[in-house]
Amino acid sequence: MQIFPLHPFRPEGDIPALRQQVRDLVASHEANWPVELRANCWFSFDEEFSKAMGRAGLLGMTWPKQYGGHERTLLERYVVLEELLAIGAPAGLHWIADRQTGPLLLRYGTESQREKYLPGMARGEVYACIGLSEPGSGSDLASVRTSAKKTNEGWRINGQKVWTSGAHKSHAALTLLRTEEGSERQAGLSQMMIDLDTPGITIRPIIDMTGSHHFNEIWFEDVLLPHDALVGEEGNGWKQVVAELALERSGPERYLSSHMLLVALIDAVGPEPDAPTAQLIGRLTAEMWTLRQMSMSTIAKLAAGEDPVVEAAIVKDLGNAYEQALPRMVQAAVDADLSGKSDLSRLLTWILVASPSFSLRGGTPEVLRGIIAKGLGLR
Amino acid sequence: MSDNRTLLTDMAAGLFADLSSKPFAEAWPQVAEAGFSTLLVPEDAGGFGGDWGDVLAVLRLAGLNALAAPLAEPVIAHWLLAGAGIAAPEGLISIAAPGQLVPYGRHAAAVVHVESGTLSLYHADACTFDEGLSPAGEPWDAVSFTAAAAATAACDVDLLALGAFARVAQASGALEAAFTLAIDHVNTRVQFGRALAKFQAVQQAMAEFSEEAAAVDASAAACAAALDYGDASFEIAAAKLRMGLAVDRAVPIAHRMHGAIGFTIEYALNHLTRRLMGWRSEFGGDAFWAERLGRRVAGLGGHGLWREMAARTDRLVG
Numbered sequence: 001m002q003i004f005p006l007h008p009f010r011p012e013g014d015i016p017a018l019r020q021q022v023r024d025l026v027a028s029h030e031a032n033w034p035v036e037l038r039a040n041c042w043f044s045f046d047e048e049f050s051k052a053m054g055r056a057g058l059l060g061m062t063w064p065k066q067y068g069g070h071e072r073t074l075l076e077r078y079v080v081l082e083e084l085l086a087i088g089a090p091a092g093l094h095w096i097a098d099r100q101t102g103p104l105l106l107r108y109g110t111e112s113q114r115e116k117y118l119p120g121m122a123r124g125e126v127y128a129c130i131g132l133s134e135p136g137s138g139s140d141l142a143s144v145r146t147s148a149k150k151t152n153e154g155w156r157i158n159g160q161k162v163w164t165s166g167a168h169k170s171h172a173a174l175t176l177l178r179t180e181e182g183s184e185r186q187a188g189l190s191q192m193m194i195d196l197d198t199p200g201i202t203i204r205p206i207i208d209m210t211g212s213h214h215f216n217e218i219w220f221e222d223v224l225l226p227h228d229a230l231v232g233e234e235g236n237g238w239k240q241v242v243a244e245l246a247l248e249r250s251g252p253e254r255y256l257s258s259h260m261l262l263v264a265l266i267d268a269v270g271p272e273p274d275a276p277t278a279q280l281i282g283r284l285t286a287e288m289w290t291l292r293q294m295s296m297s298t299i300a301k302l303a304a305g306e307d308p309v310v311e312a313a314i315v316k317d318l319g320n321a322y323e324q325a326l327p328r329m330v331q332a333a334v335d336a337d338l339s340g341k342s343d344l345s346r347l348l349t350w351i352l353v354a355s356p357s358f359s360l361r362g363g364t365p366e367v368l369r370g371i372i373a374k375g376l377g378l379r
Numbered sequence: 380m381s382d383n384r385t386l387l388t389d390m391a392a393g394l395f396a397d398l399s400s401k402p403f404a405e406a407w408p409q410v411a412e413a414g415f416s417t418l419l420v421p422e423d424a425g426g427f428g429g430d431w432g433d434v435l436a437v438l439r440l441a442g443l444n445a446l447a448a449p450l451a452e453p454v455i456a457h458w459l460l461a462g463a464g465i466a467a468p469e470g471l472i473s474i475a476a477p478g479q480l481v482p483y484g485r486h487a488a489a490v491v492h493v494e495s496g497t498l499s500l501y502h503a504d505a506c507t508f509d510e511g512l513s514p515a516g517e518p519w520d521a522v523s524f525t526a527a528a529a530a531t532a533a534c535d536v537d538l539l540a541l542g543a544f545a546r547v548a549q550a551s552g553a554l555e556a557a558f559t560l561a562i563d564h565v566n567t568r569v570q571f572g573r574a575l576a577k578f579q580a581v582q583q584a585m586a587e588f589s590e591e592a593a594a595v596d597a598s599a600a601a602c603a604a605a606l607d608y609g610d611a612s613f614e615i616a617a618a619k620l621r622m623g624l625a626v627d628r629a630v631p632i633a634h635r636m637h638g639a640i641g642f643t644i645e646y647a648l649n650h651l652t653r654r655l656m657g658w659r660s661e662f663g664g665d666a667f668w669a670e671r672l673g674r675r676v677a678g679l680g681g682h683g684l685w686r687e688m689a690a691r692t693d694r695l696v697g
Contacts, residue, residue, distance in 0.1 A: 002555060004593030006600035015693050040589075086685040271678045276668055282673030283665075286620035288593050289688060293601040296692070314590050328581035369586035370579075378560065378576045378585055 003376075004311060006293070007265040007300035010074035018076060023085040024055055029089075035343050035348045036262070038088030040257045040358075043214055046090040053091070054124025059098050063106060069120035074303040078252065085256035087198035088263070090266070093169060098199050098252065101174050105193070105246050106233030113193055117172065131175030131194070131218060132160040139367055140161075142185045142238065148177040148192060152266060153191065155179075155230070157200075157223040167203050170196060172361060174244075176237050179230075189237035192229040200279070210354050250298050250312035255291040255319030257358050258326040261347045262288070265270035265330055268344040276295070277325070280333045283378070287322045291315065310375035317368040320359040327352040384433055391415070391437045395444035400650075403486065403518075406448035407471065415450060416472070421460035426461065431606035435548045435599055442552030445650035447517065449473060449483045456539070463498050463532035465641045475501075475522050476538040479662060484508045484520030491538075492524070498534035505529070513661075514655040540612060542662030543619040544602050550658055552597045554592040554629055561588065561636040575636070584632050591629040592597030595622050604695055613691060616672040622663040626655045632659045662669040 030038075037044045037276040053059050063069025084091045102121050105113055120126030136224050137143040146159025157177065179186030196203065200223035206215035232240050262284055268276050280355045291332060294315050301308040330336070330348055343354045359365055373379050394413055398406040418434060420426020427433075434454060441450045449471060456472035468487030475481045477494045484490065485508050492499045505526035513519040565575040565585065575581045598618035605611035632654045634641050643650040659665070676684050 003558070003598045005591050006597050008604070010696055015696060016690075019693075021688055030574035083689075087682065090442065137584075146432060160638075188521065245637060261687075265681075265686070266677055266679075267681040269677060271680075273677050274586035275392075277674030279669035280673065281668060281676050282616070282669035282671065283620060284616040285672055285676050285684065286669070287624070288615040289601075290598045290621045291596045292688065292692075294594065297597060301604060311593075314593050317586075318590050318594060366583065369583045372589060376585060376589060378565070378582045 004297070005349075006312065007297045007304065008225065009075060009296035009300045011079060013074060014074055015076075015079055018079050018373065019083050021056065022080055022089075023043055023087065025052060025058070026084075026087050026089045028052075028360045033088075035260065035346050037090050037348055039260045040354050041088045041090050041092070041260070041349050042085065042095045042253045042257070042331055043089065043165070043188040044090035045093045047093055049090060050124040050127075051257070052124070053094065054122060054131075055313060059094055059124050060122030063102060063118060063122060067114050068122035070122075072297060078299045082252040082256070082292075085252055086184045087216065092166065094121070094124050094128050095253075096166060096170075096307075096350040097126065100130065100248055101172075102230075104191075104233065104240065106241070108191070108236075108240055109193070110228060112228060113231065117193070120171075126172070127166065127171045129164050129170040129216075130244075131164055131173040132168075133163045134160060135162055138144055138215055139364065141241070144178060144187075144189065146175070146177050148179045148182070149181070150179070150227075153224060154227050157194070157220040157225060159220050161218040162215075164205070164216045164218050164251055165214045167196065167218055168213065170206060172196060173218065174231065177240055179234055179237070186238040188375055189229040189241075190234050191240050192225060192297075193231050194223070194225060196227060198225065208357070209344045210350070218350070223370040245362070246302075246307065246312055249316045249368075250295070250302060252292070252295050254316040254362070255295060255322055257287070257290065258323040258351050258355065261327055261330060261344075261351050264344045265334070268334075270316045277333065280329060284322075284326060284329065285361070291319050291322060293313045293317070294360065306308040310372055313368040313371040314317060314362075316345065316362060317365050317372070320365065323357050324355045327355050383427070383429070384436060387418075387429065387433055388436045388440065389425070391440045395446050398446060398448070399444040400647075403483070404444060407483075407486070408530070410446070410548050411446045411453075411471070415452035415571050416457050417461075418454045420461040424461050430601040431544075431576060432600075434545075435551075435603040438545055438548035439555075439599070442549030442554075442555045443653070445553065445556070445647070445654060446593050448487075448497075451542070451685070452482050452550065459491050459493065459534065459536060459538075460500065461496055461535075463530075463534060465498075465500055465530045465532060466653055468500075468502065468529075474542065475540060476542050476662060477503050479539065479542065480511065480519040481508070482513075483518050485510055485518050490522060492528075493515065493536055493538040494535060496535060497535075498532045499524075500528075500530045502529050513654075514657040515650065522623035525593070536609065538610065539662050541565035542617045543576045543668070544606065544611065544615045545617045546594065546601075546658040546661055547602060547609065547622045548678075549617070550655055551592070551595045551672045552627065552650045553655050553658075554595055554625065557629070557648060558585075558588055558592050559632040560641075560648050560651075561585065561633050564637055564640070581636065584636065588629050588636075590631045591625040591632075595625045598622070608686055613672070613675065613687070616668045616675070619663060620665055620668045621670065623659045626659045630655055630693075 021027040179190040202219040417426035422428035473487040475492040508520035605614040
């Protein structure tokens with residue numbers, strides 16, 4: 001049994017031209033980006049850049065034109081993503097809507113939901129977040145308790161979500177709710193698209209250990225949603241969320257979060273490094289190159305209509321391990337002043353402190369290895 | 380992919396499984412008889428007319444079955460000779476990359492050596508071997524050339540890199556075989572009243588093992604595609620280095636899963652893991668490839684690294 005048969009990455013169209021389009025767009029915006037904004041850049045926000053991506057036709061790339069999309073292929077979209085990450089473009093504002101929420105609405109949403117949200121998402125003007133975790137429900141997502149009660153006027157929502165990235169910048173939250181009273185575990189859950197300006201919703205910041213505001217708590221107090229806030233089938237929420245997580249785990253963002261530090265290291269040591277530094281660069285390059293092959297193969301399998309759930313978990317686990325080890329290896333090898341003003345110092349300090357988050361978001365190594373073990377028939 | 384890939388792999392899978400515990404003296408004649416040596420030689424020159432993807436598929440099966448016979452070496456040697464227009468002598472032809480031991484040197488009828496842009500074919504009577512053994516007990520011999528080459532030709536092939544690719548390909552198979560042994564063991568071995576596979580700690584370790592096997596598979600396939608394109612210098616450096624890392628991480632897990640059972644000479648695991656540990660050092664070890672790749676990347680500059688990587692996969696599509 002070959003664990004990871006390679007699917008060839010064979011996109012249609014002029015791929016070098018597409019890469020150049022992204023690089024040119026970045027070149028016309030990057031003057032105002034501090035290095036910290038370019039690190040871990042799919043968690044960095046630049047509204048002007050997100051809108052420019054939309055104008056350039058680089059958001060909602062695979063969606064139908066009737067919803068503002070561009071009917072391009074998954075592989076072309078992948079090329080755009082990896083270019084953004086490798087060059088350090090702050091793409092966080094639109095990331096979730098483009099990656100996850102939009103595709104989910106296309107798959108499960110009603111016609112009116114698609115018309116309401118997708119064109120704005122494709123323009124880079126409407127942003128989304130994902131309401132999953134709760135105070136008592138982290139890795140064990142099936143234990144969510146925030147409830148939606150069906151009434152004559154609509155759905156009544158009560159409860160609390162936590163660790164919701166980007167909620168304070170988002171227009172809507174695709175939220176997992178318990179719609180069947182007294183239901184247990186995976187049963188009785190549904191997804192709803194909740195406009196965050198609905199009365200009764202309170203969003204509070206949670207400042208993370210880098211000092212940044214990404215996380216939020218969302219409180220729902222007797223929030224009234226229209227009946228058509230339901231996305232997909234009532235009671236089918238668990239299945240829909242699992243499909244969504246597969247989209248979340250398979251992308252190039254799972255190994256490139258620290259890439260700007262490798263770029264800075266290479267530039268700092270110049271074209272003729274000493275042997276140990278050359279070896280460090282070689283080792284990091286080898287891991288990154290391999291992860292790219294694996295990530296491209298995984299998206300190619302997805303594009304072929306197959307479900308690479310084990311491959312996606314493998315790429316994410318290995319990728320997170322690499323992007324977390326990168327700052328530690330650079331720190332161990334380079335005599336860096338962590339309070340220094342050079343790009344290398346600033347990036348190293350920033351990514352070192354941010355890196356514990358890399359293996360939390362989208363599933364810890366333990367969760368991912370559990371998925372892999374299941375795929376191997378061990379559990 | 381060559382049209383005959385399935386035919387080829389079916390034949391190789393059957394033969395190598397039969398030969399898997401046979402010593403060199405029994406295994407090599409059958410490998411030679413099956414004609415694998417001319418895998419890369421064009422059909423109009425009397426060969427199989429295969430591509431590097433075929434080579435990967437066959438070497439992977441050799442690694443998977445811990446084949447105790449040369450395969451990569453004669454395949455590469457015959458390809459080099461055919462490319463140089465030099466007639467291949469009868470019998471086993473091995474390769475001598477600069478500074479490297481010659482696998483099965485003492486058994487070879489001839490040796491192909493490439494250094495500084497020149498390919499040289501030496502017959503056995505022009506070679507003196509200082510005999511040695513690989514960690515798996517295979518004859519790995521240091522060669523000195525004591526008489527003139529039988530033929531020479533200009534050659535810009537990096538023989539060290541081709542050898543490194545071969546070891547990556549073999550390692551991808553050996554890792555799969557070791558992984559399969561470990562899966563079977565943890566599924567059947569009962570301790571504390573249940574199969575080892577039911578313990579979460581065991582599941583986590585096996586998942587980690589699978590990731591390493593996957594990384595080598597993916598990098599080997601990418602190398603074959605680049606070789607078929609005509610330039611795999613970047614890819615092979617990265618893949619050989621990644622293979623070293625995979626051996627570093629996966630071999631200890633394979634043995635941990637098996638306990639003392641896996642450490643015996645009778646049990647099949649050692650034939651795989653001793654080879655994997657040896658291959659890590661052959662045709663350039665971690666430090667060699669890391670430095671070579673690192674210097675190349677340093678010359679590309681920070682953003683140049685990504686641009687080079689992207690261009691190297693885009694060229695396969697265009």
